[in-house]
Amino acid sequence: MQILRIILFPFSILYGIITDIRNWFYKINLFKRTSFSIPTIVVGNLSVGGTGKTPMVEYIIRLISTQYNIATLSRGYKRKSEGFKMADNTTKMEDIGDEPFQYHTKFSNISVAVDSKRVNGIQQILKEKPLTQAVVLDDAFQHLPVKAGLYILLTTYNEPYYNDYMLPTGNLRETRKGAKRADIVIVTKCPKGLSKENQRDITKKLNLKTGQLSFFTYIDFSNIAYSKTASIDVDKLEEETFILVAGIAKPESFFNHLKNEKTQCLTYPDHHNFTSTDIKLILSKAKGNKIITTEKDYVRLKDLIPSDQLYYLPIQTSFINDKEEFDLKLLNYVGASTRNS
Numbered sequence: 001m002q003i004l005r006i007i008l009f010p011f012s013i014l015y016g017i018i019t020d021i022r023n024w025f026y027k028i029n030l031f032k033r034t035s036f037s038i039p040t041i042v043v044g045n046l047s048v049g050g051t052g053k054t055p056m057v058e059y060i061i062r063l064i065s066t067q068y069n070i071a072t073l074s075r076g077y078k079r080k081s082e083g084f085k086m087a088d089n090t091t092k093m094e095d096i097g098d099e100p101f102q103y104h105t106k107f108s109n110i111s112v113a114v115d116s117k118r119v120n121g122i123q124q125i126l127k128e129k130p131l132t133q134a135v136v137l138d139d140a141f142q143h144l145p146v147k148a149g150l151y152i153l154l155t156t157y158n159e160p161y162y163n164d165y166m167l168p169t170g171n172l173r174e175t176r177k178g179a180k181r182a183d184i185v186i187v188t189k190c191p192k193g194l195s196k197e198n199q200r201d202i203t204k205k206l207n208l209k210t211g212q213l214s215f216f217t218y219i220d221f222s223n224i225a226y227s228k229t230a231s232i233d234v235d236k237l238e239e240e241t242f243i244l245v246a247g248i249a250k251p252e253s254f255f256n257h258l259k260n261e262k263t264q265c266l267t268y269p270d271h272h273n274f275t276s277t278d279i280k281l282i283l284s285k286a287k288g289n290k291i292i293t294t295e296k297d298y299v300r301l302k303d304l305i306p307s308d309q310l311y312y313l314p315i316q317t318s319f320i321n322d323k324e325e326f327d328l329k330l331l332n333y334v335g336a337s338t339r340n341s
Contacts (some may be wrong), residue, residue: 005169012166019166019174026144032172033147034119038126039134039337040148041330044141046161046178047171049249049270051154052188054099055298055317057138060152062102063327064334065110068133073121074100075139076114078271084115084124084335093299098271099138101299118146134334141181142173150333153182155206156250157216160203180204184329185214189253192218194320215326220318221257225292228307232290234258242290245282247272247297254294258313272300279304 021330022146025031045051064070076085076097083187084094085096093101096114104112112130115121122135135254140146141153155161161179164170179185185206187199203214224231238260247268255265264285268278282291282305293301298312319326 001312008168008183009165012169015168015174016166017289023144023174023178033145034151035147036122036126036135038132038207039150039334040122040137040146041134041150041333042137042138042140042143042146042148043152043154044139045154045182046141046173046176047155047159047164048167048173051156051318052217053139053154054102055219055227055315056152056154056186056188056217057103057136058101058106060136060330061107061110063330064134065232067331068136068334069111069131070127070136071111071113071132071289072100072103072136072138073118073140074112074114074137075116075118078101078273079114081114084117085113086120086125086128087112087114092319098296098299100294105299118143122146129315134337135318141178149337151182152184152186153179154188155179156188157194157202160187160202160205162207180209180212181230182212184326185212187214187216188219188317189217190218190320192320194218199320213288213329215322216320217317218320219253220316222314222316225313226312227309228302230308234313237290239293240290242283243286244290245291245293245297245301247300248294251294254313254315258292270295270317272306274300311313333341 023131025092026033038105043053044055054296080094081095087096087104090313100112111125111132113121113125118137118140121272123131125135137148161172161176164172166172185208187202206214208214223234225234243264243266244255245266249270251267259265268284292314293303295312295314301310
């Protein structure tokens with residue numbers, strides 16, 4: 001696989017040139033960009049998958065939804081519907097995709113919508129929910145038709161964008177210079193005890209421009225795994241035989257946090273739609289024991305596996321330091337923009 005990626009390096013150069021030209025056309029307004037009077041916050045990355053966008057979006061929802069009426073807008077990857085769709089009490093996971101459905105089920109005080117055309121999506125949100133005061137755009141860093149007010153770029157500690165290359169040799173969707181569009185760069189999935197010295201070294205390599213802010217976060221796993229009807233302390237899982245199932249990008253941290261010598265780990269592609277064959281295999285491997293999955297996978301598996309057998313482990317983003325500075329930056333942006341709208 002590594003040799004194949006090296007062979008494909010010329011295509012990475014070509015892809016990088018194409019994306020740079022496209023971005024430049026948007027920069028000089030040859031391609032139209034649309035801005036909105038209400039606050040618009042983009043959360044995204046330069047690479048494909050696995051940077052922790054979902055827990056970061058949830059962090060932002062928790063932060064600002066207590067003070068403002070907000071909506072989230074996603075593409076709705078692998079959903080079975082088309083065009084714009086606003087979630088309501090009849091919505092199923094297949095209608096909007098797994099991540100938006102997770103937001104919809106966890107946060108009853110926000111609006112959740114999907115549309116691959118984000119400009120139209122925001123316009124429809126404001127039409128159907130005119131009291132909306134801010135929109136959080138999930139995975140829209142490369143969606144330049146929307147000119148957002150605040151851009152948050154995520155990159156992982158183990159695979160930072162400054163060490164990566166363009167697809168197909170590497171995992172970047174656009175060249176590293178795309179990071180210059182960000183107002184905030186967050187290094188995610190860090191070791192919890194990452195030192196200030198190491199943070200300074202990484203920040204230097206990020207090559208931030210004047211005015212850009214950087215932060216460091218880690219994945220904070222819950223101490224409790226939940227089923228539809230029960231819960232179990234994670235520490236007690238050491239005494240049990242169970243299997244782990246993940247259909248997310250880069251599930252290693254999830255597996256490493258829970259597995260023991262007896263644990264089997266079943267890995268599926270990101271956003272995987274589980275088939276009857278998959279379910280038969282999972283159940284046969286489990287042999288009646290607990291099946292523990294991620295929160296994102298749970299919304300796709302909960303109607304396919306017995307509810308007393310299937311558990312999920314919640315996660316959330318936590319800041320190593322400077323949490324107050326990040327919170328203040330977002331609240332000040334939303335507050336100032338709301339007053340001016």
